[in-house]
Amino acid sequence: MTIQFTRNLWRFGQTVLGVIFRHPIPGTSIVPILPDGRIVLIRRRDDGCWSLPGGMVDWGENIPDTIKRELKEETGLNLVKIRRLVGVYSAPDRDPRIHSICVVVEVDVDGDMQAEDTLEVMEIQAFTPDSLPSEKMSHDHTRQLQDYLNGLTTLA
Template sequence: MSRRDYEDDPNAPAANSLVPAASAVVVDDSGRILLQRRRDNGMWALPGGAMHIGESLPECAMRETREETGFDIEIVGIVGTYSNPRHVFAYDDGEVRQVFSICFLARPAGGQLSVSEESTDVRWFEPEEIDTLPMVPSIRKRVNDWRDGNMPAAR
């Protein structure tokens, strides 16, 4: 299923769902960040996704990271809360989801790089390499919030 992101777009469809979600800025000991190339829109993104019933938001971030990148992670902080009501994802099935996501700071705790049904590529990037990557504005904001020092680096 593909999706289209709308942010501050007057032509965006009206939201018809709100789903809690979590993502993770995963930083290794060298200061590199883990990103995945999404299959549904071809853009580079943080690992993350919708929370399941019966799990916490940190557990959601850990599960999504493992599923999408092959890495287990340890949560070490929070990058931020993202809930812009003018940012929606429109899916092929008619769902138009308003964004509500907590972005966690994490470090790898095991595993190895692997792609999933949701990703076509998974890589570690130096922070300065990110600027040229195709990325939706809301993900770039999360990465920049971490990179610009709005929160502590993982150690």
Template structure:
């Protein structure tokens, strides 16, 4: 007998149904099109793919989007000084991320230069500032159009 065998079938059925629905829901996250005062873009190099990406991540339980933006810039890029700007858009194409269906809210921000390395080097290898002419491509997770929209000042609803 398994560890859950003592539970009535009805409770197990309800639990399985709840898990099924939870796992089928999109994950909400943020990505930040962040620039320094001199116009350089802040990107992070992902450890899993080795490619560059906008900093960002999923919203944690009990967190506001604003708090998520500040936390992710701190954790992934070592940035303390953040002024959040306008929303670039909402990107929800299911094929962007192979791990799950993400709904990503992209915002702009003015940031200071990173003051320390990423906190989790197993997730993020490095953070770096790029001038427009030096931006790497392609970006991870289909983020090229997110950055392009931010560069054009365009608002996207996908």
């Protein structure tokens, strides 16, 4: 089995267990900031929408390790520094797949943009804050990004 297949199988298993046991699943959204100040977004393959990179916390993993792993898998970028907590989002309908609790952080990144997980990510692009896509983003990422841009720390 490939490592990617094993990871995808593990994520699927986590999702199923979350549904069975009816407990929210912890995850992250990442606001990656390149050295030139641009914000990196991904276009998700499942819904075709722009999104912040991120994902579910794996068993035995802490939030900083999840951020580092998901950032690398979805963007190819390296975590330089976690800057700040943007918020914690826990509305039961924030993710159409499952009830998840999302910890959103702003991070400094470097490296070359190249998705390792091409099953999830169809495009990666960096935007200046004044040129962000205007269309609806995946999940509640429009709100997360707006809270970030407004300098808020949100508990929702």
